[in-house]
Amino acid sequence: MRIGELADAVGVTTRTVRHYHHLGLLPEPERLPNGYRSYTLRHVVVLARIRRLTELGLGLAEVRDVLADEAGKDLAEVLEELDADLARQEDAIRERRARLRTLLDAGELPDEGPVSPELGALFADLEHASGSAAGAPASPMAARDREMLALLETTAAPQDRERLLGALRGALDSPEAVARAHRAYALLDDLADADSGDPRVAEAARALADCLPVELLPADEVVPDSHDSFLRAFYADFAPAQAEAIRQAMRIAGRGRR
Amino acid sequence: MRIGELADAVGVTTRTVRHYHHLGLLPEPERLPNGYRSYTLRHVVVLARIRRLTELGLGLAEVRDVLADEAGKDLAEVLEELDADLARQEDAIRERRARLRTLLDAGELPDEGPVSPELGALFADLEHASGSAAGAPASPMAARDREMLALLETTAAPQDRERLLGALRGALDSPEAVARAHRAYALLDDLADADSGDPRVAEAARALADCLPVELLPADEVVPDSHDSFLRAFYADFAPAQAEAIRQAMRIAGRGRR
C-alpha cells in the first residue's frame, strides 16, 4: 500500500502518517524503487492502534511510551492519569460555562466588562436607584468607582473577595445609603476642575467618608503587595482636588474605625 | 508603576504583560528616562478587564475585538459562541471519560490496545471459552483475527460498525460457534509453514467458512475505498497456504450467501 491508501484506510491524512514517522510512533516501511513508502498490513494495524489511543485523548509522547512498553500494564496507569486530567478539564469548563450562563442570563453587560454576578447585582442596585429612570447623566466618578471595585474583586484573594462583597452589601443595604453614595459621587464630580485647596473638598470628603464601609480600611489588606505604587497610581488618576478629598475621607473613616 | 508592580497587582507575570503589549491588547505606557515602562491606574484597569475576559475562556484575538468594539453589544455574541464551543468541548470530554471508565472498569486491557467495550466483550467471549483455563497456548491466528476486527471497527463508519458488531454477536452466540472458531484458528495455524497446495488447505477453508457471518460479505462494504490495495496487503500478511485457505473460505461463504 502507498501512503494515501494507508491514510484512507484508517481515516487520517498523509500528513499525519508522516508526522507519526517523524516522531517514531510508526516505523518507516520499505521504499519502492521510486522512493515511495510501501506499507503492509502491519502498519495499518499499528496506525489504527495509535488512533484508538489518541482518540482517547492521549498525547503522542504517551502513545509512544505505551507502544514501547508492549503489554497493557503501563497503559492502565496512563489511562488513570488521563482520566484525572480530563476530570480537571471538565470541571474547569463547567465552572466557566456556569459563569457564562449567569452573565448571559443577567441580560445587560456592564461597560467594565463581564464582572462576577454578585458584583453585577450590586452595580445594578446602584444603577437602578440612580434617581431618574433612563437618561440619567452618568457620573464619571460612579463609573470610576465601578472600575475600581471590579479591579479589586478580580485581583483579591478569595477570602478578601468575600469580605469585600460582604462589606459592600452591608454598605448599600438601604435606599438612603445609595442616595448618600450618589451625593458623594456628585460632590466629587464637581471637584474635577477645582484647586486642591477648594473649600468644597472638605464637604466632599465628609460625604464620601459616610459611604465607606469601615471593614474595608485599611485597603492594604485587600491589595496586599504593591501598596505604595498602587496607591500612588490610584491617587494620580484623579484630579488634585478629588484626590485630596478621597485622602481626607480615608482619614476620617479611619478615625471612625478606632 | 513599573511592570512588575502592575503584574503583581493583577496577578499575572511580566511576560504576560509584555505579550499583551506585543499583541496590542494593552497600550504601551510612557517610558521613564531609563527606558522602563511607567504604568498608570488606567493600565491596571484595562489589564484586569483583559484577565476577566481571558479567564472566561476567550482567545486573545477575541479579547482584542471586544475591547476595540467598546460597548457590550458585540460581547454578548462572542460569549454565546464561546458557550457553544465550550459545550462541544465538554461533551467531547465526557464521551472520552465514559469510554475510559468502561475500559478501566473492564479490568484487563487487551494487547491490541484499548478497544470498544462491545468488541472487548466479544473478545472476552472468545477468550474465556478458549478451552483450557489460564495457560492456553495463544493461537497466532486468533491474535491476528482480533487485530483485524479491532482495525475494522476503528476504521468503519458508525452504521457499518453496528452491522459488524451485530454480525459478530450473531456468529458467536453459542458455545458451539466459539468452538468452531477455535478449530478454524487451529487448522489455519497448522498451515503456517505449509505449501499453498497442501491438502489441508481445503479443510481449513471449510472450517473457516462455517465461522464467517454471511452478513459481512463482501468485505468491500466495510472498508469502502482502498479495496484493492488493502486486500492485497491483507493476504500478503499471511503465509501462502493460509492466504489460500482464507480466499477459498471467502468464496465458499460467498456462494452460501446467494
Added chain:
DNA sequence: GCTTGACCCTGCCGCGGCGTCAACGTCTCT
C-alpha cells in the same frame, strides 16, 4: 568605589498535533 541582587530591557526558541503551503519528482490516462 565595588559588589550583590533585584529589577528592567529586547528578542528568539519551544510546546502539541498536525494544516498548509512550496517546490519538486513520478505515475497514469488520454
Added chain:
DNA sequence: AGAGACGTTGACGCCGCGGCAGGGTCAAGC
C-alpha cells in the same frame, strides 16, 4: 505530450505564554 493525481522533503503557522540569552539600571551594603 500534457494534464492531473499521486508521491517526496522541508519549513512555517497556530495559541498563550514560559524560559532563556545577553544585556542595562538602580539601591543597599562593604
